[in-house]
Amino acid sequence: MSIRLMSMIFERYPEGGSEMLLALAMADHANDDGARIWPSLDELARKTRQSRRTVQRQIAKMLASGWLEQVRTATGRPGATNEYRVCPAWVAGAELPKTGVKVTPVEDSPEPGTDDTLTPLAPHEVVHTGDKVTPVGEGERGVTRDARGVTGDARGDTAMSPESSGTIKNHTPLPPDGGADGFEALWAIYPNHDNRAKAERRYRRLAPSTALQQAMRLAIEAQRLGKRWTKDGGEFVPEFATWLRNERWRDEPATAGATGRGWDETRAGIDAKARELGIPAWDEAAFSLGRGPSYPAFTERVRRAAEGREAGCA
DSSP states (O other): OOHHHHHHHHHHOSOOHHHHHHHHHHHTTSOTTSOOBOOOHHHHHHHHTOOHHHHHHHHHHHHHHTSEEEEEOOOSSTTOOOEEEEOHHHHTTOOOOSSSEEEOOOOOOOOSSOTTOOOOOOTTOOEEETTEEEOOOSSOTTEEOSTTSOEEOTTOOEEOSOOOSSOOOOOOOOOTTOOOSOHHHHHHHOSOOSOHHHHHHHHHHHOOOHHHHHHHHHHHHHHTTSHHHHGGGTTTOOOHHHHHHTTGGGSOOOOHHHHTOSGGGSHHHHHHHHHHHTOOOOOHHHHHTTSSOOHHHHHHHHHHHHHHHHHHHO
């Protein structure tokens, strides 16, 4: 989200109404320099309370006016979207050129069918080129109107690049550069290694910062020592994708008083108890390579040994 860019739009955007609302929605996904805008059409339609077709038309107008520039075209795979940026010169304070290709705005009217139904535009719509009025002729389907890939059909309806025909339920597309790194380090210490592909997709969409990755690591280190995650050899540890989706790193850490335990609530306490019982330390490197037990399993072993020792003393 760029508050700076939103302020510019409030003060200087040349149009108002629903088009200005769409510009603000795009600024909600942009950096301060106006770059890295890649929301899906469905997400923009949801935010602006408009149909997909209306959003497509408004984006085409923004491209034609030069305020918006297309940086990358969607590949067609599920979750992929076009990437845009706001004109750098406009962000720097310059005004948009007075000439160029412009699409005459028309008032939206109720559209029959669903939001995806493309109905013809009104017959009076025209395309302006400079100071000349050029009616849209018949039989011009697929004619390219500008250099950014915006195309027009016989009735002047402006459309964006085609999207996948499948329904995309997740409105959070993957970043074009693949998201943040750091997944391997967290995956190595997470106790449940089921469904890696799903977990990695979820992590890439989240694209956590370095600070958030550190918070996740600390949360995993603490939670994997808890009674629930160590019970029955870690049977109740959720999948990593589920842990990320539910933002479980925000959970309040368990306290010793809440469980009635002491040494087994911290890693330092568990490691100290293992040394006291003569149990070799947990080998994290071997576990990361799939050659050793998880830390919850190691913790359970230490607990059983401690309980057996206490029973023997009794």
